[in-house]
Amino acid sequence: xxxxxxxxxxxxxxxxxxxxxxxxxxxxxxxxxxxxxxxxxxxxxxxxxxxxxxxxxxxxxxxxxxxxxxxxxxxxxxxxxxxxxxxxxxxxxxxxxxxxxxxxxxxxxxxxxxxxxxxxxxxxxxxxxxxxxxxxxxxxxxxxxxxxxxxxxxxxxxxxxxxxxxxxxxxxxxxxxxxxxxxxxxxxxxxxxxxxxxxxxxxxxxxxxxxxxxxxxxxxxxxxx
Amino acid sequence: xxxxxxxxxxxxxxxxxxxxxxxxxxxxxxxxxxxxxxxxxxxxxxxxxxxxxxxxxxxxxxxxxxxxxxxxxxxxxxxxxxxxxxxxxxxxxxxxxxxxxxxxxxxxxxxxxxxxxxxxxxxxxxxxxxxxxxxxxxxxxxxxxxxxxxxxxxxxxxxxxxxxxxxxxxxxxxxxxxxxxxxxxxxxxxxxxxxxxxxxxxxxxxxxxxxxxxxxxxxxxxxxx
Numbered sequence: 001x002x003x004x005x006x007x008x009x010x011x012x013x014x015x016x017x018x019x020x021x022x023x024x025x026x027x028x029x030x031x032x033x034x035x036x037x038x039x040x041x042x043x044x045x046x047x048x049x050x051x052x053x054x055x056x057x058x059x060x061x062x063x064x065x066x067x068x069x070x071x072x073x074x075x076x077x078x079x080x081x082x083x084x085x086x087x088x089x090x091x092x093x094x095x096x097x098x099x100x101x102x103x104x105x106x107x108x109x110x111x112x113x114x115x116x117x118x119x120x121x122x123x124x125x126x127x128x129x130x131x132x133x134x135x136x137x138x139x140x141x142x143x144x145x146x147x148x149x150x151x152x153x154x155x156x157x158x159x160x161x162x163x164x165x166x167x168x169x170x171x172x173x174x175x176x177x178x179x180x181x182x183x184x185x186x187x188x189x190x191x192x193x194x195x196x197x198x199x200x201x202x203x204x205x206x207x208x209x210x211x212x213x214x215x216x217x218x219x220x221x222x223x224x225x
Numbered sequence: 226x227x228x229x230x231x232x233x234x235x236x237x238x239x240x241x242x243x244x245x246x247x248x249x250x251x252x253x254x255x256x257x258x259x260x261x262x263x264x265x266x267x268x269x270x271x272x273x274x275x276x277x278x279x280x281x282x283x284x285x286x287x288x289x290x291x292x293x294x295x296x297x298x299x300x301x302x303x304x305x306x307x308x309x310x311x312x313x314x315x316x317x318x319x320x321x322x323x324x325x326x327x328x329x330x331x332x333x334x335x336x337x338x339x340x341x342x343x344x345x346x347x348x349x350x351x352x353x354x355x356x357x358x359x360x361x362x363x364x365x366x367x368x369x370x371x372x373x374x375x376x377x378x379x380x381x382x383x384x385x386x387x388x389x390x391x392x393x394x395x396x397x398x399x400x401x402x403x404x405x406x407x408x409x410x411x412x413x414x415x416x417x418x419x420x421x422x423x424x425x426x427x428x429x430x431x432x433x434x435x436x437x438x439x440x441x442x443x444x445x446x447x448x449x450x
Contacts, residue, residue, distance in 0.1 A: 011370065013270070040265045040350065041265040041373060041380070042265055042372065042377055056379075070380060070382070071380060071381075071382050072376075074376055075382065093353075093383055095351075095354050117334065123351050126320075126351060126352070127266050127350065128352075129354065137266065147370065147372035147373075147395070147398065147402075151265050151297075152266055154299070155266070155295060155297050155299050155350070156295055157295070158318055170372070173372065173398065173402065176401040177372075195370065223392070
């Protein structure tokens with residue numbers, strides 16, 4: 001039974017991979033840097049993006065976002081406070097985003113991709129299933145909040161292994177949680193050697209400028225040369 | 226594609242449901258109260274169970290546990306510190322437990338169910354996929370940590386709707402997180418009216434005795450009459 005299930009899954013994945021390659025081409029043709037943001041529920045994806053998107057717009061880096069949730073459009077409303085164009089994908093119970101959902105929302109959206117520099121996709125809160133679905137992103141960003149425990153990279157290695165950037169969030173709570181910073185870095189790096197790690201607090205604004213700077217430089221290197 | 230995927234899924238589920246009914250009969254014949262503990266990664270399932278299982282043993286309520294993770298046997302090692310019999314299920318990437326895994330581990334385990342009163346199953350950290358898999362439990366217990374945000378029941382309603390008991394964990398961090406207790410209760414109750422809600426801190430020991438008392442009484446009502 002499990003084998004059959006996995007075979008079907010493989011089929012779904014390879015179709016997703018083909019569609020992802022097409023979407024990636026389209027997004028790159030518009031000069032976008034696309035970021036797929038993944039984490040557990042409650043790691044602070046929306047708070048981080050709200051802060052970043054506001055700051056990016058203020059510093060002349062236009063950005064848009066699609067945000068996935070099982071239910072509610074709370075997150076899209078929060079992100080829209082940044083002033084950036086935002087749409088909600090309600091997955092109606094599905095545990096991850098697939099590239100078809102991204103494409104369908106982009107096609108139905110009166111949004112000129114050529115006017116943007118960055119495109120965020122906030123995935124469903126889930127450290128497992130989104131691992132397997134390429135959404136046409138340039139970078140996959142995984143968040144780990146200080147409240148979740150330093151062991152999470154070891155317990156959910158596939159997601160951390162698939163990521164290009166790791167962000168430790170809610171650093172303002174690090175002391176209250178007795179967060180072991182060195183251990184967290186060690187665990188992330190043991191699963192994904194050499195991965196770039198940032199530490200942020202969306203609440204205090206810590207680390208946000210450095211992270212934006214990194215994204216701006218990554219995009220410039222890709223397109224400006 | 227999605228339809229076909231869901232049809233297959235339906236097939237997997239209905240087999241799981243049949244096996245769950247069989248397992249439930251076996252566990253109930255041994256007089257066990259079986260608890261399926263679900264939450265996001267890092268909500269504190271293991272910390273809560275370690276504390277509860279130690280206290281339950283000390284007060285004459287023998288307990289055992291199976292614990293699921295994608296990788297590592299860290300959690301089984303932590304729970305074994307309570308002195309109770311514990312086994313790890315490594316799902317090797319699978320995002321939820323299925324009843325076949327529970328049955329297989331019980332069959333291979335030199336454990337006399339008749340000597341136990343409580344059986345905990347700590348699910349994979351995931352607020353979505355474990356929703357759909359009955360593991361033969363008597364009660365499904367969902368955890369929400371104060372660090373995750375009060376909106377999670379609204380964003381992951383299927384899991385909260387499927388639960389019988391909700392536990393708000395890490396209450397020692399409530400102030401640091403500016404946790405809105407009334408709002409969290411309101412959101413949980415709006416998804417699952419009438420659900421019993423506990424508030425705990427495994428670190429401080431808050432609410433643990435009350436929770437154990439509830440489980441002991443629930444079991445007594447079921448078996449002792």
